[in-house]
Amino acid sequence: MTNQDYVIEVSGLTKSYGTNHVLTGIDLKVEKGTMLALLGPNGAGKTTTVRILSTLLHYDGGTVTVAGHDVASKADEVRKVIGLTGQSAAVDELLTGRENLIMMGRLYRLTKASATARAKELLEQFGLEKAADRPAKTYSGGMRRRLDLAVSLIATPPIIFLDEPTTGLDPRSRLAMWEIIKKLMADGTTILLTTQYLEEADQLADQIVVIDGGKVIAEGTAAELKGQVGKDRLVLAFKDDEARTAAKKILGKVVVDGDPKTFTLSLTIDDINTDVKNVLDKLSEAKITVMSMDVHKPTLDDVFLSLTGKQKATKMEEK
Amino acid sequence: MATELVFENKPRAVMALIDSWVMIKRSSTHIIRNTDQLLGAFFQPIMFLVLFAAVFGGAIGQALPHGVTYLNFLMAGIIVQTVAFGSTTTAIAVTNDLQKGIVDRFRSLPMNNLAVLNGHVVSDLLRNTISTLVMLITGLAIGFRSHASFTHWLLIAGILLLFTFAFSWLAAIVGVIAKSVEAVQWLSFVLIFPLTFASSAFVPAESMPHYLRTFAVNQPITQVVDAVRSLMLNVPVGNHVWVSILWSLGILVVSTPLAAFLFKRRSAN
Numbered sequence: 061m062t063n064q065d066y067v068i069e070v071s072g073l074t075k076s077y078g079t080n081h082v083l084t085g086i087d088l089k090v091e092k093g094t095m096l097a098l099l100g101p102n103g104a105g106k107t108t109t110v111r112i113l114s115t116l117l118h119y120d121g122g123t124v125t126v127a128g129h130d131v132a133s134k135a136d137e138v139r140k141v142i143g144l145t146g147q148s149a150a151v152d153e154l155l156t157g158r159e160n161l162i163m164m165g166r167l168y169r170l171t172k173a174s175a176t177a178r179a180k181e182l183l184e185q186f187g188l189e190k191a192a193d194r195p196a197k198t199y200s201g202g203m204r205r206r207l208d209l210a211v212s213l214i215a216t217p218p219i220i221f222l223d224e225p226t227t228g229l230d231p232r233s234r235l236a237m238w239e240i241i242k243k244l245m246a247d248g249t250t251i252l253l254t255t256q257y258l259e260e261a262d263q264l265a266d267q268i269v270v271i272d273g274g275k276v277i278a279e280g281t282a283a284e285l286k287g288q289v290g291k292d293r294l295v296l297a298f299k300d301d302e303a304r305t306a307a308k309k310i311l312g313k314v315v316v317d318g319d320p321k322t323f324t325l326s327l328t329i330d331d332i333n334t335d336v337k338n339v340l341d342k343l344s345e346a347k348i349t350v351m352s353m354d355v356h357k358p359t360l361d362d363v364f365l366s367l368t369g370k371q372k373a374t375k376m377e378e379k
Numbered sequence: 380m381a382t383e384l385v386f387e388n389k390p391r392a393v394m395a396l397i398d399s400w401v402m403i404k405r406s407s408t409h410i411i412r413n414t415d416q417l418l419g420a421f422f423q424p425i426m427f428l429v430l431f432a433a434v435f436g437g438a439i440g441q442a443l444p445h446g447v448t449y450l451n452f453l454m455a456g457i458i459v460q461t462v463a464f465g466s467t468t469t470a471i472a473v474t475n476d477l478q479k480g481i482v483d484r485f486r487s488l489p490m491n492n493l494a495v496l497n498g499h500v501v502s503d504l505l506r507n508t509i510s511t512l513v514m515l516i517t518g519l520a521i522g523f524r525s526h527a528s529f530t531h532w533l534l535i536a537g538i539l540l541l542f543t544f545a546f547s548w549l550a551a552i553v554g555v556i557a558k559s560v561e562a563v564q565w566l567s568f569v570l571i572f573p574l575t576f577a578s579s580a581f582v583p584a585e586s587m588p589h590y591l592r593t594f595a596v597n598q599p600i601t602q603v604v605d606a607v608r609s610l611m612l613n614v615p616v617g618n619h620v621w622v623s624i625l626w627s628l629g630i631l632v633v634s635t636p637l638a639a640f641l642f643k644r645r646s647a648n
Contacts, residue, residue: 114487118647139489150480152405154412166401167490169394174385195412211484215384 067092067219067250068113072122075108075274082108084274086122088252090267095241095251097265099258101368105274106254107147110223113252114144127219140168143212146223146254150208153197157188157207160196161214168215175214182210186240202233209240220244222253226260238263258361272368286358291328293356294336298323299349307348311339329355395491402498406472410506416468420506424461424514429521431457431581439582447612450523455608456580458514459600462507462543463575466550467567472499473554473642474563482646492646493639499554500547507543526613535610538623542603545627548634555641580604599626 068090075083083105090096098106111117113126115135124130129137151160158179165175183192186206191199196207205225212220222241226234241264245251255261261268262282270278270285278285293316298304304323308315311327318325329335332355343350387394410417436449443452476482476495486492515523527535550567557563577591578584578600587595595601603626606619 111483116483116486116647136489139487142487144484144487147480150484152481153479154409155405159408163401163405164484164488167398167485167488169387169489171385171387174383178384215386 065091069125074121075119082274093248094266096267097261098254099261100271104271110221114221141217143217143220145209145212146225151196156193158192164211165214186210219250258364278367285363293326294329295326295354296350297352299351303348310346398491398494399497402494403501406498406502420510424510425517428457454518454523455604458511459604460575460580461510463571466546469499469503469547469550470554470563471560473551474557496551503547525611527611531610535607541627545630551638555645574600
């Protein structure tokens with residue numbers, strides 16, 4: 061049953077604190093060398109899932125294997141191949157960046173010489189050489205996150221858990237973090253990332269699992285998820301309401317929306333190439349001038365809102 | 380691209396020792412880097428020693444056996460009191476680690492997790508040794524004189540180190556139980572204040588009211604203080620040395636596994 065290509069396999073995972081059911085059935089599969097993003101609002105169960113996968117937390121039901129090892133019975137084996145970073149991990153503030161790295165390297169069972177050499181390499185890679193010998197408490201938020209990630213990479217574990225690695229970072233630090241994560245992916249690391257930023261999942265992940273209320277409510281690639289929500293939209297702007305009304309008559313049913321005040325029409329399209337051409341041909345025949353046009357692709361924000369919205373709606377019905 | 384990594388290949392027990400050594404280095408670095416705490420470790424004992432000797436010396440001195448000055452009497456008490464109050468630092472360090480999430484990181488590593496506690500407790504020995512040496516030097520400067528032999532001093536050092544170690548493990552339990560640093564502070568205060576003041580640390584226990592005396596004479600701090608004091612003043616020690624060592628060992632036997640158990644349970648939630 062265990063497929064070697066899947067490095068992380070979770071099925072039917074449940075976890076409760078008393079009557080508070082945090083996870084009510086999570087299924088995940090992460091292929092070797094890919095990134096899966098666990099997307100969800102605050103309190104969806106993202107961090108709980110990561111804590112269970114990284115052996116920090118016991119779970120109630122289901123099966124969880126990481127690198128083929130059961131996390132409950134083979135926690136020590138799992139710990140040798142994972143790195144954890146993000147909101148549920150931390151660095152030592154009184155130690156310098158270099159000391160943090162060497163200490164964690166030693167605890168990963170690296171020899172002293174090896175830990176020291178690897179620390180130097182990571183400090184360079186993460187742009188922390190200048191701050192290397194300053195206590196971590198003097199670091200900026202972005203530097204601290206970079207150190208946090210570097211620390212989890214000290215023994216180059218093949219599997220990394222990134223728990224909201226960019227939450228609270230300014231846009232520039234976030235981009236820097238993304239670049240680092242992309243490099244990690246290029247090196248073939250398997251990554252499980254949690255985030256509440258759709259853009260982040262869209263930019264980085266191969267597969268996205270949307271969770272809310274402790275269960276999976278959707279999964280697929282970014283493109284597949286967007287496809288679930290709706291088709292691309294073509295937004296056309298005209299020079300006045302007369303032109304707009306005329307165009308609306310000609311185009312007929314495909315018009316789904318529009319705004320008389322801005323003289324715009326919005327229509328769904330299946331295929332950009334043929335549909336846009338058809339629309340423009342029809343309008344040209346009728347001698348209606350299009351002032352501007354814009355193809356609007358559904359964003360993950362649309363996906364997210366529609367999915368979590370639906371979830372809330374069904375919950376209300378259940379009650 | 381990456382340098383070749385070399386992993387240790389040693390038996391489990393040796394690795395556990397290396398883990399503890401790494402954590403002792405970490406906690407000791409904390410002591411040195413945490414300037415406020417370091418100043419406390421230096422000046423608080425000096426202040427206590429000088430103030431107590433000056434304030435109570437006149438009144439209590441008269442109640443002491445002939446030929447014993449209050450400073451000579453006080454020295455053992457103030458050292459043990461400093462160790463007891465200083466153990467709060469261990470408790471705070473443990474609470475801080477649990478709160479800040481670094482324990483989570485340690486637990487996600489293939490290390491022996493109890494090394495975290497070992498690190499704090501052992502480095503506490505280092506800080507207390509500094510405090511004690513500072514007090515002894517200050518004491519000598521203001522008139523403390525001891526008639527103890529070298530062997531006695533070795534015995535004193537042994538008793539004090541063992542007691543410090545035992546008390547730090549108790550403090551580690553407080554650190555694991557407490558939910559915040561504030562909680563550690565009041566919890567330690569409530570536990571340590573009565574233990575140190577209802578003891579022979581500052582006044583002879585015989586001068587206390589009957590109900591308090593029974594407690595004071597038999598509790599561990601009095602035993603440790605009396606053992607150290609008798610050795611320092613070179614007077615007959617009675618059974619204080621053995622009883623104090625037994626107390627410390629007893630505390631260790633109970634508190635070490637309890638701290639380990641509570642730590643594992645607390646950090647797994």
